[in-house]
Amino acid sequence: MTALTRSVLRKLAPRRRATAADAPIGPPAAAAAAAQPARAPVEIAPDDPLLAYLQAAGEAVDVEALELDSPALRELRAARVRIAVPLVAQGELIGVLSLGARRSEQDYSSDDRRLLDNLAARAAPALRVGQLVREQQAEAATRQRFEQELEIARLIQQHFLPKQLPDLGGWQLAAFYRPAREVGGDFYDVIPLPDGRVGLVVGDVTDKGVPAALVMSATRTILRATATRLVEPGTVLEHVNEHLCPDMPEKMFVTCLYGVLEPATGLLRFANAGHDVPYVRTAGGVVELRARGMPLGLLTGMAYEEKEMVLAPGDSVLLHSDGIVEAHAPDREMYGFPRLKATVGRGPGGQELIDVVLADLDAFTGPGAEQEDDITMLSLQRTATAAAAPAAASAGDGDAQVLAEFELPSVPGNERQALAGVAVAVAGLALAPAQLERLKTAVAEATMNAIEHGNENVAARAVAIRVLHQPARARLRVQVTDGSHGGELPAPEVPDIDAKLAGTQLPRGWGLLLIESMVDETRVSSGPQGHTLELVLYLEGDPDDDA
Amino acid sequence: MHESATAADVREAAPGVCVIDITGDVTAASEEALVAAYDDASARGARAIVLSFAGLAYMNSGGIGLIVMLLVRAQRADQRVLAYGLSGHYRQIFELTRLDEAVAIHDSEQDALRVASAMG
Numbered sequence: 218m219t220a221l222t223r224s225v226l227r228k229l230a231p232r233r234r235a236t237a238a239d240a241p242i243g244p245p246a247a248a249a250a251a252a253q254p255a256r257a258p259v260e261i262a263p264d265d266p267l268l269a270y271l272q273a274a275g276e277a278v279d280v281e282a283l284e285l286d287s288p289a290l291r292e293l294r295a296a297r298v299r300i301a302v303p304l305v306a307q308g309e310l311i312g313v314l315s316l317g318a319r320r321s322e323q324d325y326s327s328d329d330r331r332l333l334d335n336l337a338a339r340a341a342p343a344l345r346v347g348q349l350v351r352e353q354q355a356e357a358a359t360r361q362r363f364e365q366e367l368e369i370a371r372l373i374q375q376h377f378l379p380k381q382l383p384d385l386g387g388w389q390l391a392a393f394y395r396p397a398r399e400v401g402g403d404f405y406d407v408i409p410l411p412d413g414r415v416g417l418v419v420g421d422v423t424d425k426g427v428p429a430a431l432v433m434s435a436t437r438t439i440l441r442a443t444a445t446r447l448v449e450p451g452t453v454l455e456h457v458n459e460h461l462c463p464d465m466p467e468k469m470f471v472t473c474l475y476g477v478l479e480p481a482t483g484l485l486r487f488a489n490a491g492h493d494v495p496y497v498r499t500a501g502g503v504v505e506l507r508a509r510g511m512p513l514g515l516l517t518g519m520a521y522e523e524k525e526m527v528l529a530p531g532d533s534v535l536l537h538s539d540g541i542v543e544a545h546a547p548d549r550e551m552y553g554f555p556r557l558k559a560t561v562g563r564g565p566g567g568q569e570l571i572d573v574v575l576a577d578l579d580a581f582t583g584p585g586a587e588q589e590d591d592i593t594m595l596s597l598q599r600t601a602t603a604a605a606a607p608a609a610a611s612a613g614d615g616d617a618q619v620l621a622e623f624e625l626p627s628v629p630g631n632e633r634q635a636l637a638g639v640a641v642a643v644a645g646l647a648l649a650p651a652q653l654e655r656l657k658t659a660v661a662e663a664t665m666n667a668i669e670h671g672n673e674n675v676a677a678r679a680v681a682i683r684v685l686h687q688p689a690r691a692r693l694r695v696q697v698t699d700g701s702h703g704g705e706l707p708a709p710e711v712p713d714i715d716a717k718l719a720g721t722q723l724p725r726g727w728g729l730l731l732i733e734s735m736v737d738e739t740r741v742s743s744g745p746q747g748h749t750l751e752l753v754l755y756l757e758g759d760p761d762d763d764a
Numbered sequence: 765m766h767e768s769a770t771a772a773d774v775r776e777a778a779p780g781v782c783v784i785d786i787t788g789d790v791t792a793a794s795e796e797a798l799v800a801a802y803d804d805a806s807a808r809g810a811r812a813i814v815l816s817f818a819g820l821a822y823m824n825s826g827g828i829g830l831i832v833m834l835l836v837r838a839q840r841a842d843q844r845v846l847a848y849g850l851s852g853h854y855r856q857i858f859e860l861t862r863l864d865e866a867v868a869i870h871d872s873e874q875d876a877l878r879v880a881s882a883m884g
Contacts, residue, residue, distance in 0.1 A: 630793065633822065654853035661824055714862040717832050718839060725792075725829030727861055734860045 259296065259315075261289040271303040272310040277330045277337075278303070300325055302337045306345035314340075366427050370400040373430035377437050380624045380679055382407050385415065385480045389567030389598040393575070396591045402429030402471075403538045403591035404437055408444045411618040411686075413480060416444045416453075419536040419595050420473035420492065428466060436461060436471050436513065442641040445620055450475045450488040451510075451523035458490065458513045458521075465514035472512045474536055483528040483599055488521040493542065494554075496561040497526065498533045503562040506534070533566030533598040540590035541574065547583045556581070566598025617685040617694070620645075624679040625664070627672035627699075635664035635682055639695055642684040646693065646756065656695070656754055659735035662728045663697040663750045671699025671748055681746065691756040698749040770794035771819075772801035774808070781880045782810035783873065787819030792826030795833075802834050811843055812880035816873060818849030828861060835866050844868070844883055848876040 261268050267287040271278065278301045280293050293301065293315065302314040314337060319325060325333075374396060382390050392405055402422025410416050418440060422429040436457065443456045454475055461471065474495060476487035487495075491512035494505045510521035528534065537557065544552045557574070564573040571594050578592075621642030625631045636657040648656065664680055672678035681698040712730050716722040733739055738753035769788040777783045782805035790798070805813050815831075817823075838845045848870040850858060858864040870876040 630791070632824065651853060654851075658824070658853070658857070661822075665824060665826070712861070714832070714866060718836055718866060720836060723829075724832035724836065725826065727825035727828045730861065731825055731828075731857065 259289055259292045265289045268310065271301065271313060272305065274303055275305060276303075277301070277325075277333045279325075300330070300333065302333045304337050304341040304344060306341040309345075311341060311345055311348060367398070367400055370426045370430040371396055373427070373434055374400055374402075374404070376626075377434045378404060379407055380626075383409055383415065383622070387600060388478075388480055389596075389600050391568035391571055391596045393571045393592070393594045393596075395588065395593075397425075397540065397588045399425050400430065401425050401540070401591035402433045403540065403593040404433045405536070405593050405595045406437055406441065407595070408441055409619045409622045410445060410477065411620070415478045415480060417476045417478060417536060417595060417597065418473065419495075419538060419593060420471055421538050421591075421593075422471050423469050428469065432461075432466070432469055432471065432514075435464075436473070438641070440473070440475070441621075442644065444475070444477075445642060446645045448477075449523060450477050450486050451508075451521040454488045454490050454510060454513065454521040455519065458511075458519050459517055461514040462517045470512040470514045474506075476506075476536075478528075478597070483530075483532075484525060485528055485534070486523060486525040488523045490519075490521060493537060493539050495534055495536045496558050497528070497535075498561050498564070498566070499529065500531065503558050505558075528597075528599045530599050531566075533561070533564075533570060533596065535561050535570060535574070536595040536597075537574075538591060538593040540588070540592040541578060541594070544578055544582050544589060544592075546581050547586070552578060552581055566600070567596055570596045570598070617687050620684040620686050622681075622683045624681045625668075626676040627668040627674055627678050627680055628676050629665075629668060629674060631668060631680070632661040632664040635680070635697070636661045638682065639684055643686075643693060646686065648693075648754075648756070652754065655735040656693070656752070659732050659752045660695055660697070662732045662735075663695075663752060666728055666732075666750070667697050667699035667748075671701040693754040693756055695752045695754075696749050697752070698744075698746050700747040770797040772797045774801050774804045776808055776810075777814065777873075777877050778881045780809060780811040781814065781877060782808055782812075783814045783816055783877075785816045785819060788821050790820060790823040790827030790830065792824075792830065794827060795830055798830055798834060802837065806841060806843070812883055813838060813843055813845050814873070814876045814880055815845065815847040815867070816849050817847060817851075817854065818873075820849070820851070820854065823854055823857075828857070828863065831863065831867070835863075844880065846870060846876045846880055848873055 265287050266285050267289045270283070270285060280290065280298050280301055283290055297317050298315045299318050300316040302316070303310055304312040304314060314333065316333070378394055379392070382392060390407065392407070394403065394405060396403070402424060404418070404420050404422075406416070406418040408416035408418065418437075420433070420436060422432045422436065424432075439457050439460045440453070443453050447453050447456060454473065457473075471490070472492035473490045474487065474492040475490075476485050478485050487506055487508060488510055489506070489508040490510045494507055497504050497506060506524065506526065508522045508524045511519045542552050542554050542557055546552075556577075560574050560577050561570065564570040574594065621638060623638055625634055639660045640653065640657055643653070643656070660682070664682070667680040668674060672680060678700040683696040683698075685694040685696070687694070710722065710726070712726050713722060717724050732750070732752065736752045737755045740751040740753065742749045742751070770790060770793070771785075771787045772794075773785045775783050775785070784798075784801045784805060786798070802813070835845055845866070846868045850869060855869065858867065858869060868876075868879065870879065
C-alpha cells in the first residue's frame with residue numbers, strides 16, 4: 218500500500234487565493250521519513266509555475282516526471298516526494314498532499330492514484346471549511362481588538378476635552394465635539410489665562426485611533442503649559458511646535474488654531490498652524506480669520522504669523538474642524554467651505570450657531586449617514602455692550618491671577634493628573650524643588666480626599682482645581698473643590714505610628730497629616746459648588762530650601 | 765489610564781536578607797505587588813527585608829498605609845525592615861509620619877546590607 222506521509226495544509230489568506238497560493242507541502246517519503254525528522258512544509262512562491270500547474274492538473278501529479286522550471290519542484294524532489302495530489306475546493310488550490318515512495322519501492326499504480334484523487338476530492342471541502350472557520354475566528358479577534366482600541370481612543374479624547382466651559386460675562390461660549398466611529402484626533406480647549414484673558418484652541422491630529430489620541434493629549438498638554446507662560450499666540454505655537462517635533466511619529470502632524478481673547482475689549486489675537494480658517498459674522502458680513510503657519514510637528518524653526526481683530530457686540534466666531542467641510546452628501550458632493558461660511562452668515566451665535574450648523578450638515582449628508590470624521594466646533598459670540606467681567610479670580614481675591622483651572626473625574630489615581638496640572642501651572646514661578654515637591658504631595662492628597670470622601674469615588678462628580686497666584690502677597694493658593702454638600706466630616710483621628718504598629722489604629726489615614734505638613738496654611742470652606750480645601754504656600758520661603 | 769504601575773522585585777542579597785526593589789508608584793493600588801514581594805521574601809526565609817526606593821516615582825498616603833501594613837506583618841514575623849534610596853522629599857515624609865522610627869533608613873544599599881547582615 219502507499220505510504221501516505223501526511224497532508225500538510227495551511228490556511229491560505231482569502232485575498233491571496235485569487236492570485237496565487239503558497240501551498241505548503243508535506244515531508245518526504247515514508248521510508249526516508251522513518252529515519253529522518255519531519256521537515257518543514259515546502260513553500261510554493263506565488264509566482265512559481267508549479268502553483269498554476271497543480272491548480273490546473275486536478276489529479277495526482279508525478280513529481281519526477283514534471284518538466285517545469287520551478288524552485289518548489291526542486292525542493293519537493295530534494296525531499297523525495299513522488300506524488301503531489303492537489304487539494305482543490307471551489308476551483309481554488311488550498312493545499313497539497315505529498316507522498317514519498319511506496320514502501321514496496323514499486324511505482325504508484327493507477328488504482329493508487331484513483332484512490333488518492335478520491336481522497337483529495339473528499340478531503341478538500343472539509344479542509345476548506347476548517348480554513349474558513351479559522352479565518353472567521355481570526356477576523357472576529359481582529360475586530361474585537363479594533364473595537365477595544367477605538368474605545369481606548371475615545372476615552373483618551375474625551376478625557377482631555379474641557380468638562381465645562383468658563384462663564385465669560387458678556388460672551389456666549391459653546392462647544393461641540395462628536396467623534397466619528399473610527400475616532401479621529403480632533404480637540405478643542407478653552408484656557409483661562411492671567412489677567413482674565415482666555416485661550417481658545419481647535420486642533421486636529423492627522424491619523425485616527427489611539428495614535429492620534431495620544432498625540433492630541435500631548436499637544437493639548439504642551440499647549441496649555443505654554444499658553445499660561447507666554448502671551449503672543451504666534452510664540453505659543455512656535456514653542457508647541459518645537460516641543461512636538463522631536464517626538465512626533467512619522468507622517469503625523471497637528472493643525473491648530475490658537476486665539477487669545479480679551480473679554481473686556483473684544484480683542485482677539487490669533488495664529489494658525491495650518492488649521493481650517495475660522496469664520497466671523499460681523500455687521501458687515503462674514504470674514505475669515507486668516508494667518509499663515511505650517512502645521513505643528515513637521516519642521517522645527519517655524520514662525521507663525523499673528524493677526525488680530527476686535528469683536529464688536531453681536532459678532533460671532535466659529536472655530537471648526539474639517540469633519541464639517543469634508544462631509545459628503547449621498548451623491549459624494551462635499552459640504553465645503555462656502556456652504557459653512559454661508560451658514561455662519563445666516564446663523565445666530567453661541568450654542569444656537571452650533572445647532573444650526575449641525576442641522577444643515579445632517580440635512581446635507583442625508584438621514585442615517587455615517588459620520589466620516591470627528592466634528593468639532595467652538596462658537597463664541599459677544600452679546601453685551603457692557604465691559605466684561607474683570608480679571609480677578611473672584612471677590613476678595615484682590616490681585617489674584619488664575620494660573621490654571623481644571624476638573625477631574627472622581628476616579629482613584631486621578632490625583633496624579635491634579636499634581637501634574639498644578640506643577641505645569643506653577644512652572645513659571647520658579648519654586649524651590651523641595652517646595653514644589655511638597656506642593657505636589659499636598660495637592661495629590663487633597664485631591665484624593667476630594668475624590669474618595671467628598672465625591673465618594675463617583676466618577677461623574679468632578680473635583681475642581683484652581684491655582685491662584687497673588688504676586689503682591691507672595692502667595693500661591695491651590696483650591697480643591699469636591700461636590701459634597703453634607704455637613705462637615707468628623708475630625709479624623711491623629712495618625713500615630715505606634716498605635717498603627719500595635720494594631721489599635723488602621724494602617725491608613727495619613728492624608729490630612731501630610732497635607733498640613735506640606736503647605737504653610739490650609740483653609741476649608743463651603744459654597745454652592747461644594748467643600749473647598751485651599752492650600753496656601755508662602756512664596757518667599759527659606760532660601761536654603763533646595764533639597 | 766491611572767492604574768498604578770508598581771514593580772516589586774525580590775532578590776536575596778545575603779543569607780537571610782532580601783532586598784525588594786520597588787519601582788514606579790507606591791499607592792493603595794500597589795498592595796498586590798508589594799504583598800506578593802513581601803511573601804516571596806518571607807518564603808525565602810528573610811530575617812531582614814531591605815526596601816529599595818531608588819526607583820520610586822510617586823508615593824502617596826495610601827502607599828504609606830501599605831508600608832505600615834507590611835511593617836505590622838514584619839513585626840509579627842520578627843523580621844527587621846530597612847530602607848534606602850529615598851529622595852529628600854520622601855525622607856521628610858518618613859520623618860514626619862515617624863515611619864523612620866520603625867524602618868531603619870540608610871543612604872545606600874551597601875549601608876543597609878551591612879546593618880542587615882550584622883543583625884543576623
